[in-house]
Amino acid sequence: MQSSGRAKRQPAWHMLASEFSEASLNEKGSGEYDPSFVITKLGAKVNRVVVAGLLERLEVRETSNGSTLYQGQMRDPSGLHYFSVGDYASESMRELTLSLVEKTEVGEPVLLLMVAKSRWYQTDEGAIYTSLRPEEACEIDAQQYALWLTRTCEDTLQRMKHFTDSLAAEPTREGLVNAGVPEHMIDGLLVSRNHYGEIDIENYTLNIMQALDIAEGRMEAASQPVAAPTPRTDDDTDESSPSGESEVKDSIISIIEQLDQGDGVDFETVLTNAVARGFDRSLAEEKLDELSNEGTLHEPRFGWFRIVA
Amino acid sequence: MSEKYETHVKSILAECPDADSEEISAAFAKYEKEFFIPPQDAMRSILRRFKGDIAPTPSSGSSSSSSTTKPTRKVSRLSELKGDDRDIEIEVEIISHNIRDQMIRGEQKQIAFGLLEDNPWEENGEKNRWEYKDWGPNTNITPGSVVRIEGASVNEYQGKMSLNINQSTRIAVVREGTRPVVAPGEPQDISTLPAEGYVCIVGRILAARPDQIHRKDGSGSIDIVRGRLADESGTIGFLSWEPFDHEVGTLLKIEGAQVRTFRDTPELNFGRTSKIEIYHDKNFADTEELSEKTVLTVSELRDGARDVDAVVQITEWAKRSFTRDGEERFLWSGQIADPTGRCRMSAWNELPISEDKLPITVRLKGVRVRAWQGVPDITVDTTDQVEILDAPPWDNDLDLKNHTVEVALHDLSAGPSRVGISTSAIVVSVREDSGFIQRCTECRRVLREGACAEHGSNDGNTDVRLRLAIDDGRSSVSLLTNKEATLGLLGMDESQLQDAVNDAGQVAFVQSLRGKMLGRKISASGRTIVDEQGAMLLADGASLVEEDAGLRATEIRAQWRVA
Numbered sequence: 046m047q048s049s050g051r052a053k054r055q056p057a058w059h060m061l062a063s064e065f066s067e068a069s070l071n072e073k074g075s076g077e078y079d080p081s082f083v084i085t086k087l088g089a090k091v092n093r094v095v096v097a098g099l100l101e102r103l104e105v106r107e108t109s110n111g112s113t114l115y116q117g118q119m120r121d122p123s124g125l126h127y128f129s130v131g132d133y134a135s136e137s138m139r140e141l142t143l144s145l146v147e148k149t150e151v152g153e154p155v156l157l158l159m160v161a162k163s164r165w166y167q168t169d170e171g172a173i174y175t176s177l178r179p180e181e182a183c184e185i186d187a188q189q190y191a192l193w194l195t196r197t198c199e200d201t202l203q204r205m206k207h208f209t210d211s212l213a214a215e216p217t218r219e220g221l222v223n224a225g226v227p228e229h230m231i232d233g234l235l236v237s238r239n240h241y242g243e244i245d246i247e248n249y250t251l252n253i254m255q256a257l258d259i260a261e262g263r264m265e266a267a268s269q270p271v272a273a274p275t276p277r278t279d280d281d282t283d284e285s286s287p288s289g290e291s292e293v294k295d296s297i298i299s300i301i302e303q304l305d306q307g308d309g310v311d312f313e314t315v316l317t318n319a320v321a322r323g324f325d326r327s328l329a330e331e332k333l334d335e336l337s338n339e340g341t342l343h344e345p346r347f348g349w350f351r352i353v354a
Numbered sequence: 355m356s357e358k359y360e361t362h363v364k365s366i367l368a369e370c371p372d373a374d375s376e377e378i379s380a381a382f383a384k385y386e387k388e389f390f391i392p393p394q395d396a397m398r399s400i401l402r403r404f405k406g407d408i409a410p411t412p413s414s415g416s417s418s419s420s421s422t423t424k425p426t427r428k429v430s431r432l433s434e435l436k437g438d439d440r441d442i443e444i445e446v447e448i449i450s451h452n453i454r455d456q457m458i459r460g461e462q463k464q465i466a467f468g469l470l471e472d473n474p475w476e477e478n479g480e481k482n483r484w485e486y487k488d489w490g491p492n493t494n495i496t497p498g499s500v501v502r503i504e505g506a507s508v509n510e511y512q513g514k515m516s517l518n519i520n521q522s523t524r525i526a527v528v529r530e531g532t533r534p535v536v537a538p539g540e541p542q543d544i545s546t547l548p549a550e551g552y553v554c555i556v557g558r559i560l561a562a563r564p565d566q567i568h569r570k571d572g573s574g575s576i577d578i579v580r581g582r583l584a585d586e587s588g589t590i591g592f593l594s595w596e597p598f599d600h601e602v603g604t605l606l607k608i609e610g611a612q613v614r615t616f617r618d619t620p621e622l623n624f625g626r627t628s629k630i631e632i633y634h635d636k637n638f639a640d641t642e643e644l645s646e647k648t649v650l651t652v653s654e655l656r657d658g659a660r661d662v663d664a665v666v667q668i669t670e671w672a673k674r675s676f677t678r679d680g681e682e683r684f685l686w687s688g689q690i691a692d693p694t695g696r697c698r699m700s701a702w703n704e705l706p707i708s709e710d711k712l713p714i715t716v717r718l719k720g721v722r723v724r725a726w727q728g729v730p731d732i733t734v735d736t737t738d739q740v741e742i743l744d745a746p747p748w749d750n751d752l753d754l755k756n757h758t759v760e761v762a763l764h765d766l767s768a769g770p771s772r773v774g775i776s777t778s779a780i781v782v783s784v785r786e787d788s789g790f791i792q793r794c795t796e797c798r799r800v801l802r803e804g805a806c807a808e809h810g811s812n813d814g815n816t817d818v819r820l821r822l823a824i825d826d827g828r829s830s831v832s833l834l835t836n837k838e839a840t841l842g843l844l845g846m847d848e849s850q851l852q853d854a855v856n857d858a859g860q861v862a863f864v865q866s867l868r869g870k871m872l873g874r875k876i877s878a879s880g881r882t883i884v885d886e887q888g889a890m891l892l893a894d895g896a897s898l899v900e901e902d903a904g905l906r907a908t909e910i911r912a913q914w915r916v917a
Contacts, residue, residue, distance in 0.1 A: 053887065054832075055830065056825050056827055056829055057782045057825045058827055075528065076477075078477070093782075095780065097873065137786065137861050137862075137864060137865050137868075140865070160782045181872060182868070183868040183869040183873075184869065185873065191903030191904070191907070192903045192906070195906040198907070198910055198916075199906075199910050199914075202910070202914045250916065257907045257911060260904065261904045261908060
């Protein structure tokens with residue numbers, strides 16, 4: 046006997062970048078003030094998130110209508126969040142953004158925690174991309190980051206359990222209730238299963254294991270900006286270290302796939318991401334050229350790369 | 355043509371000798387097939403058609419009759435409709451949906467009826483409710499869903515408007531129903547009843563007494579019966595508008611009872627269409643067992659509840675006097691508590707309670723509950739509703755006066771307003787107006803630009819508070835910490851806080867609070883006010899919770915078996 050609560054503030058989900066960025070389903074009521082949601086593979090119906098990670102990039106972009114838009118990337122153990130701060134943001138959020146730009150320019154590592162609204166947009170081809178619009182954010186220390194990781198892991202594990210429980214249940218509201226799925230997961234799970242079909246949640250388990258390693262201090266949290274050009278040296282013979290030429294190409298393609306938000310991905314971003322994945326910068330540059338020449342990639346504008354469809 | 359309608363066709367021909375018998379027969383067939391109107395009921399309409407009017411050929415619409423060529427009338431509000439509107443289109447929310455069997459053409463046919471509401475998208479907008487009948491019945495009409503109805507017609511009967519959904523009406527579901535759909539005729543547990551709608555339940559009578567409702571216009575009164583029904587899942591009050599002479603203890607099955615929610619308390623209404631019968635089930639809990647269910651805890655009290663039994667401890671009690679109609683009257687009121695929380699109690703008669711003996715434990719029987727600012731207030735009308743107990747049924751050492759109950763955030767946000775609670779959750783917002791504020795000298799409202807919404811410009815009194823949003827991933831609650839709690843949380847005294855704000859400026863000061871609190875777990879205690887806008891926790895104590903991430907991570911691995 047609970048009221049519908051459409052006017053109430055939407056709750057915030059603790060979520061890893063992998064779950065959020067893989068979402069391609071959205072929902073928006075027809076009313077002007079209806080909240081908009083991104084629905085993840087695990088069935089979370091997300092309007093707002095609490096996310097954290099290493100600030101990897103933050104750049105200003107002048108838009109065509111003269112307003113200022115800051116675009117950034119934040120990395121957690123599972124992947125990247127894309128966010129933007131525009132003139133619409135609160136004064137304090139814009140001030141914080143300015144100070145963060147200065148820090149990223151000099152390469153100072155910043156661990157950031159933000160409460161953000163989920164955003165999505167659809168390309169002409171129909172692909173859905175998600176991004177974030179931070180409402181409030183602050184710099185955090187490694188201890189707070191570790192706490193955020195544990196909360197996020199626990200919430201994600203809980204969602205994975207509800208997701209798994211829901212698979213055995215009849216795909217109706219009643220079926221899910223009987224399967225013990227809590228109210229706040231039901232709407233999302235009902236539509237996510239339809240949209241995503243069969244999904245593999247093993248990746249999320251791997252993300253969680255890695256995140257818990259960091260929280261327990263077993264693994265160094267990324268505390269260097271990955272964007273800093275620190276190519277792997279030759280003595281790095283770790284067997285997992287990628288080095289094969291085809292691997293470089295595959296990685297470049299997947300980087301562009303992931304980062305392309307419609308306009309392609311710029312040269313510098315492709316290379317810094319390749320370096321972050323452990324490849325030599327000059328090798329990556331060479332392979333990027335090759336991919337361009339052999340027609341796998343094209344440059345819609347100079348220095349911006351897209352995959353040839 | 356079918357001979358089925360022979361007698362009916364003959365009667366039409368008797369009145370209208372010029373009419374074509376084939377056409378008459380076709381008209382009957384059309385009425386029956388498309389509108390489910392049996393020939394005897396269609397007689398008058400068909401007669402009128404063939405008798406008065408020569409021009410309109412039977413129905414199929416080749417004529418230029420204005421009613422058939424009129425385009426679909428699209429409206430957004432029910433109030434825009436007139437009694438004779440046909441072929442209309444509107445978006446509505448389905449409030450209730452009931453299915454009834456009806457014999458049509460010697461065939462058992464299902465007809466659906468219920469309530470719908472216009473203006474489905476505006477949260478607090480003005481909404482109108484109409485009844486509807488669905489002759490389809492359409493399977494995609496479910497309670498709680500928002501549908502676009504295309505091609506329905508308006509029915510006006512004794513000044514009351516309703517909507518007819520015909521077989522040719524198209525129903526497009528715009529938003530899926532969010533309420534569970536229950537098969538008609540299936541008894542529901544009392545604890546799972548919806549806040550509004552028609553239901554079927556099986557329950558035992560715990561209380562029943564005749565009562566009267568006085569018409570507001572003074573035109574007399576209506577005899578009713580009020581009482582309470584229970585099953586193993588809970589109890590609910592009822593009100594019968596029809597004679598009701600079942601005794602306490604009787605087990606009943608009631609179909610077509612209407613749930614209405616008054617204040618925060620749902621109540622069953624029995625009327626002409628409700629079917630009440632004695633039910634036999636040897637295994638159903640007996641009266642004594644069920645009576646225990648009416649013993650509510652403080653956390654379960656809801657505004658508007660009646661026939662409530664409770665065991666509570668009175669921690670404060672005082673006599674107040676007031677004047678009404680030039681006569682001095684007395685009211686006794688005070689604080690009560692049980693281990694689930696605190697609230698208030700008022701009595702209109704003196705109870706055998708002396709202030710120096712407090713706290714004392716009492717058993718309350720058949721009392722009613724009102725709420726003031728969301729906090730329940732038990733009303734005791736007569737002295738015999740109160741029985742003084744020697745000792746509380748819980749641990750006697752419990753100090754209920756200062757007792758706080760830990761409640762999960764989600765339960766606070768979904769439940770009633772409560773006093774004496776604490777909770778913990780993650781800080782997801784520190785509002786810009788946290789810190790020093792000016793309150794109206796009259797009403798304590800926060801001044802906006804030096805003025806109170808009610809009392810205009812004034813100097814105001816300086817106060818300190820934080821305005822936060824806290825969240826558990828399911829619900830968000832607004833947290834307001836008072837001066838004491840704020841200073842305690844920040845570890846500052848008022849002058850240090852003033853220096854901090856002066857040094858940094860308001861914006862940077864708030865940002866520094868975010869650095870301290872955003873994403874952190876906070877524990878707060880105080881009282882809640884829950885209304886349509888959500889829940890608000892007014893805290894007189896708050897602290898950040900220290901956590902060990904490494905330990906948590908290891909616990910999570912163990913709990914979830916993540917190697």
